[in-house]
Amino acid sequence: MAFREWKTFASAGLGAILLSGLVGSAFAEDALKLTELSPSGSDACFGRVYDAAHLKAHPKQKVARIFFYYGHDPVSRPNEEPSANSDTSYNGFLTTTVRGAKAPEWASGWCNHESEDDKSGPIRCGMDCDRTLASLKLDDKGRLILSDLSSDIYLDPDSEEQLGKAEYVRQALGSEDDNFRLDPMPVATCKAEFARIDPIDPALGPPLRERFKPDQAFCYGRDYDAAHMSSHPDQLTQSIRVFRGSVELASYASGGDVANWPDGADIAVSVTTRRKGAKVTQTYSCQGEADQWRCAASSKMSDFSCDIAQKEIFLKRGANGTIMLANPNSSIAIVDLCSKAADGKTKSDDKVYRLQAMPQSACAP
Structure with missing residues (x-):
């Protein structure tokens, strides 16, 4: 990663x-x-x-x-x-x-x-x-x-x-x-x-804005087994989900502009780490930018209360139906986004994830 x-x-x-x-x-x-x-x-x-x-x-x-x-x-x-x-x-x-x-x-x-x-x-x-x-x-x-x-x-x-x-x-x-x-x-x-x-790369398929419709729910994620975690001691993420569910769909339906999709699309990211063991969820508001979605942390469905608008993640197409999530800074919900630890570069190995499609039930809150 x-x-x-x-x-x-x-x-x-x-x-x-x-x-x-x-x-x-x-x-x-x-x-x-x-x-x-x-x-x-x-x-x-x-x-x-x-x-x-x-x-x-x-x-x-x-x-x-x-x-x-x-x-x-x-x-x-x-x-x-x-x-x-x-x-x-x-x-x-x-x-x-x-x-x-x-x-x-x-x-x-x-x-x-x-x-x-x-x-x-x-x-x-x-x-x-x-x-x-x-x-x-x-x-x-x-x-x-x-x-x-x-x-x-x-x-x-x-x-x-x-x-x-x-x-x-x-x-x-x-x-x-x-x-x-x-x-x-x-x-x-x-x-x-x-x-x-x-x-x-033909394996990447169509852009995410075509793959995912404005009114479409989706769930992507990955659960890392013990062997993977043992071979990646600097990785904190044990389980990760990226999804649009009923809350995100309702938010876009009430104020989104379909002609400008995916701008304004909300996604949620849930992470379980090996240290805390508890699931932390953060909502991000996305916009299309070149070949990726650039998503800033928002206060919707957030476990944090500070000004987190500058915390960003990026989504891209992955090969063969996967999606890639990148965390260039400490902006993914593996730490308290309001803490000083979230101000600098990510020091752990939690930076780029290749995620597989999952049933919507796997991303249930």
Whole structure:
């Protein structure tokens, strides 16, 4: 149950994901005016894969594959965020694979004409912190000329100071990685290329927001046997349940917004530890965030009385019908959430749980 195995939203390209979501709506109206990139108003794809002869002739070019996608987000998979919040704006998405790399890197930005009337002149795709993703123009054959690509496009602005010059040069793009001429390609080609960034595991199945309906009760849990507990002396949890029962269903029915499911969904977590032997139950209020439910402790059906809103757990899909529960801090009800012991990082081995579906009776209060 090592926590390092759990990828939170923040570790999975937070900056790029937030950028495509937050700036997209603000610049959607302008971006839709770029008819030269997308004359029909549909998504557009441009790309190039360099052969061995080209790369041999350009030793300072690291990029072996490059694709630019203009349109709706090709990176985000079906996820846990409410469908009502899905981004429908047009943005620019760039992905490159350098020589020898197994997977691409990517960045996104909003694209607009650099002119007073916003209808003519060069196209600049901007990023946060007033950075440039790229400048764009089409040649007379409809190919995309992509320029002004910074060597540190995938690095933090102060990364050279943090990494040191040698490591910065190793991670940055090469001195010839600019002024790319990209051919028009089918949209499916770009989507397939972006899918290489973080391939979907088919064993995970559909998102939890699709697996669990707003009016559906569920029960997941695990009981650890003596052999497991003996081999994990730092684990306190002897039995754990995660569920939505009649109380949680009634709470959502009275004030939940089905269009924004799973935002506002209550779940309950019950834990029995080897030390206390008594069951402790805590309710959490969840919201969809990327590929997980982020759930903050609430005062509903709580065994604790302090301000516990900042205590969080995370739920994700597990393989073959399981669900994963992560406890990055002392936020699961194995200790008094109001105590000083709950303020720091979890020191025991109670951090990530793989839970199996159980009969609803197994989660009865």
